[in-house]
Amino acid sequence: MYLPNRKGWLAVLFIVFTLAVPFAIIFYVSTESYKDRHHAWRKNSETARLPIRSKITADQVLLVKNEKIIIHRTGLVFKGLTNQQIQIDLYLLDLDPEVPYSLNFSRKSLVEGIRLGHGMYRLLSVKDTLLKLKIQGVYPTH
Numbered sequence: 001m002y003l004p005n006r007k008g009w010l011a012v013l014f015i016v017f018t019l020a021v022p023f024a025i026i027f028y029v030s031t032e033s034y035k036d037r038h039h040a041w042r043k044n045s046e047t048a049r050l051p052i053r054s055k056i057t058a059d060q061v062l063l064v065k066n067e068k069i070i071i072h073r074t075g076l077v078f079k080g081l082t083n084q085q086i087q088i089d090l091y092l093l094d095l096d097p098e099v100p101y102s103l104n105f106s107r108k109s110l111v112e113g114i115r116l117g118h119g120m121y122r123l124l125s126v127k128d129t130l131l132k133l134k135i136q137g138v139y140p141t142h
Contacts, residue, residue: 052064052130056071059134061132061135063078063130063131064129065128072138073094075092076089077089078130081126085106086104086105086131087104110122110133119135121133
């Protein structure tokens with residue numbers, strides 16, 4: 001019986017390897033654990049692309065830059081962060097809903113708490129495009 005020489009064995013190993021790798025990849029991709037991980041990854045990547053919107057929760061307000069939100073008959077628009085000053089446009093809906101009152105605050109004054117319209121707020125965090133406030137209280141309207 002004839003045994004292949006050294007080059008022959010390398011050729012046989014090369015052919016087996018080139019056939020085994022694609023087979024292993026196809027087998028791995030067809031397993032349930034891979035499909036579950038891939039589905040979870042797709043779901044996470046789709047939700048990560050959704051734009052962040054301004055919203056009100058039970059005790060917090062999230063303001064996205066240049067997006068108006070109405071809370072307790074007061075409109076709030078976060079205009080940004082310049083020179084370490086937080087800029088907010090305040091719309092008093094009972095007085096004149098079309099006129100913005102531009103306000104500038106330092107981080108320190110918002111950390112201590114500040115009244116905006118009918119609500120009292122405290123700063124939780126601020127970034128260039130997001131402002132997060134904690135609702136400390138609501139003043140009654142007359």
